[in-house]
Amino acid sequence: MKKVITYGTFDLLHVGHINILRRAKELGDYLLVVLSTDEFNAIKHKKAYYSYEDRKQILEAIRYVDEVIPENTWEQKISDVVDNDIDVFVMGHDWEGKFDFLKDYCEVVYLPRTEGISTSKIKNDLGLKGQKK
Secondary structure (H helix, E strand, O other), rough: OOOOEEOOOOOOOOOOHHHHHHHHOOOOOOOEEEEEEEEEEEHHOHHHHHOOOHHHHHHHHOOOOOEEEOOOOHHHHHHHHHHHOOOEEEEEEHHHOOHHHHHOOOEEEEOOOOOOHHHHHHHHHHHOOOOOO
8 A cells, every 4th residue: 555645734625725635645545644733833833713623624524535643843754754654745846845855764746736726815815814713
């Protein structure tokens, strides 16, 4: 079985999220999504509209996703890859080169993002930038 891993906050789910999850799943047989916890988002100075538990439940309902685990630190990626026998690490192309250190452990693929959509754009368009829940 070929296992794929990807990371993200996956807040305000949109077609760009679905596209990256679908394309990541197409690279293997099993897709593990590592979801940023609320506490980790705070460290990154990011605020998700939905709680970790809600975002996890939403992701688990998507047919491309086989399993969701928490992301608590930047440093856990190597152990996630090794501990879960991962073959392919996938991120959006805006992260190009930032995770090349994982090439010692698995294949690293940067997928093009869906044009014209992002959670930041949605928040901006709705006037929610910087607003608290």
